[in-house]
Amino acid sequence: MRIEADRDRCEGLGMCEAMAPDFFEVGDDGRVVVHEEHPDEEHRQDLTAAVDACPVLALKLRD
Template sequence: MSGRIELDRPRCEGHGLCEEAAPRLMHLDDDGDLVIDVEEVDGADLEAAKAAVRVCPVAALRLVSA
């Protein structure tokens, strides 16, 4: 199975919990804005993406089937 990470940018508040859960896939830039480094995920990255989606306190991330 694979998926694609989608970000609802206006909803994101830059808490950084997703970055902690999936540092290989995303990071906060110097302005505190989330940057998705890897959009298409599978395998271990898929599990990390699921964790990032789960920990977002404002539900700004979602994972859709690719």
């Protein structure tokens, strides 16, 4: 699994960080920072919730 983040689309609303703070952070530039691009499968549920919570659809999970 791989996390993809479209930093150009990101508006820094922080929903991903609220849902999965171990994996996402709103950086100093107001855009998402992905801490672990290839997370373990055991985190899929939390990451799916975080991706689905993004109101501007800036995040994707790829297999």
